[in-house]
Amino acid sequence: MTTPGIGHNNPPDPITEALSAITDLYDEAKNFADGEPIDSEAMHDTVTALRDAIHEAGKAADALRVEAKKPLDEQIAAIQDRFNPAIQPKKGMVDRAKASLAELLAAWRKQEADRKAAIAAAARLEAERIAKEAQDAIRASAGNLAAREEAEALLVEAKQAEKKAKRDDKAATSGLGLRTVWRAELVDVEKALDWCYGRDPDAFRALCQSQADTVVRAGMRMVPGFRVWEDKVV
Template sequence: MGSHRQTIRRRDSMTLLNTAATIGHNQPPVDPVDEALANVQDLYDEAKNFADGEPIDSEAMHDTVTALRDAIHEAGKVADALRVEAKKPLDDQIDAIQTRFNPFIQPKKGKVDKAKASLGELLAAWRKRVADEKAAIAAAAKAEADRKAAEAQAAIRASAGNPAAREEAEALLDEAKQAEKQAKRDDKAATSGLGLRTVWRAELLDMEKALDWGFGRAPEQFMAIVQTMAEGVVRSGMRSVPGFKVWEERVV
């Protein structure tokens, strides 16, 4: 590697970095994309020769490395511009398709979802009313079944030694069992086949407990969010962040 760097020192840095092929008049045209990507590859290979762990040891070498870094940066910009140009026809086609379909089927904003949401509110209100009515019927049936069961049990206890009273008590018990079956049917009708679904939601009530829970459940994910927040305020000018060390660092 040392001999390679000695050779580099003797070259003109701009000659080193000018890796684009010279196209003669009698040569076939070169694909600009192939040329741009080949240029990036050449400069990348040259960069690997320098980024080998050995430090810069002279001003001339510093200038050469600076020029190489600038050159590969510019080569990347050229390649990216060609990428944007190459995919523009596809982007235009996609934009046209999206523009045509979005007013109708865009999630939450299109006519389909807007109409479904509006109609869903009407349906939910009606179905809740029906559900409440059925729930009231089921509750009344359950109360009546409980009342008859209690009455039958009391009659059974009071009929001891009285066959006629026992028969009446057993009839009451059969009636109570029928009432219980009807109450179960009413309860099933009140809780199924309504077109409603149950959803569970969470509302923040105690922030301190919630933060403790969040950190305990996923500490790495939690700290990644806090780290992103800290980096954001430091970039915006804050120089003191609770729980963080903030320092200045020079980078290229």
């Protein structure tokens, strides 16, 4: 009868083995990546084999990672599938209903805002008319006590009209759930580019570099303002 070997009832964990292999290869890589250049064909071949080995070890570990998290991914997917019809951003029932209702509310609130703005504008014009009439009456009442009394009464009316105009203006700009949104529209590209560069030159250059890298990778070999060359990498 053969006696079972060590580990018969507790086989090695493949994930532990895979990560340990990477650790060992990493430690070995540090022996070569110590700042000294490769000085022989044999050393070149050894480093190449080591690099290939740690690359394959990484692929194997990643495959184990994917397999290990697969049950969790399936659980998460099941949870998402259950909740998404109701609360998925922009597509779920909640956001779709809110968007549709917001359109109805916005249309009504805009209509109310326009109506109240018209009332406020009319009140301002009336207040200005009465104020001008009162001022004219004050100037014309010099030496006439009865006319002065009428002018002063008209001045009181003008102040009341001004207060009403202010109330109407406040009513037109509050209480409807509307908010002011400022936007910028590009109308002069050259001036906008000058402004963008002056505001943050590093960010502007990074954007240009990103665009150039994208077209060069796609096959473009001449980019205005850039030098394009071929480089060899491992």
